[in-house]
Amino acid sequence: MRDPRLHCPLTVAVKAISGKWKLYILSMLSDGTPKRYTELLKSTCENLTEKMLTSQLRELEKDGIITRKVYPEVPPRVEYMLTASGKKLCAIFEPLYEWGMEYMKNQRHEKLPWLEMGLRELS
Amino acid sequence: MRDPRLHCPLTVAVKAISGKWKLYILSMLSDGTPKRYTELLKSTCENLTEKMLTSQLRELEKDGIITRKVYPEVPPRVEYMLTASGKKLCAIFEPLYEWGMEYMKNQRHEKLPWLEMGLRELS
DNA sequence: TGCCTTACTTACTTTTTTGTAGGTTTTGTT
């Protein structure tokens, strides 16, 4: 028997967005204006490496979520932007984002370090 | 600087559902009736191991998505069901599922083995 | 000629996630 998850649209959708940097990339592109490689690379305070950026971009492209446009110049210029499918995807994020807000509110209670916990118990 | 993704509700939400068996578990529980451990373990044709089932259940529980109820019997009986938060989450899956359907339609074209590809080109 | 820029590769290591194959507990039944 084959893996039914390969045929589940939901699983497939979740997989398409669950690379470590994909949501970041999508958030950068979601304003509609195309972004260059270096622009994506540098717009985060975190350690997004070239290897990771490239691999995540490739996967998003293969999945039809973003497009890659190469300008024949030297030094090269490459711009990335959302496809129609990618835009639809981003629109869907809204309710998930809302759920995440609630989630974070609730999780907070369990994750406090012991000092804060103690102080809270006093009030 | 701290990792902003830890503070992004969307990232956090996606993380909460991206374990290998979580969507399967949620789909099993989404009809509202509680499910036992073995029931979850056996309702798939795939190789869901006890270790994996347990770890995924624990994570979903920790994330407030499901509840775990132990009945003090021998042999033990443990039932899992969705929390209110889990139900909300499942409701959100609808549009993602729809997107996944579209995605699969489009991906098909790129993933066909060469034989089918060739045949399609003839028509 | 040698250096600069951008957008990448590639080989290798580390970390994280899954898988495998065992063992444990607690009563009831044979």
Next chain:
DNA sequence: AACAAAACCTACAAAAAAGTAAGTAAGGCA
């Protein structure tokens, strides 16, 4: 006394994802 059933747990191994540190191409400019 031995065995069964359900829901686990544990140590170790394999696989997948991510990180590190280098190298590459191509034309413009000093």
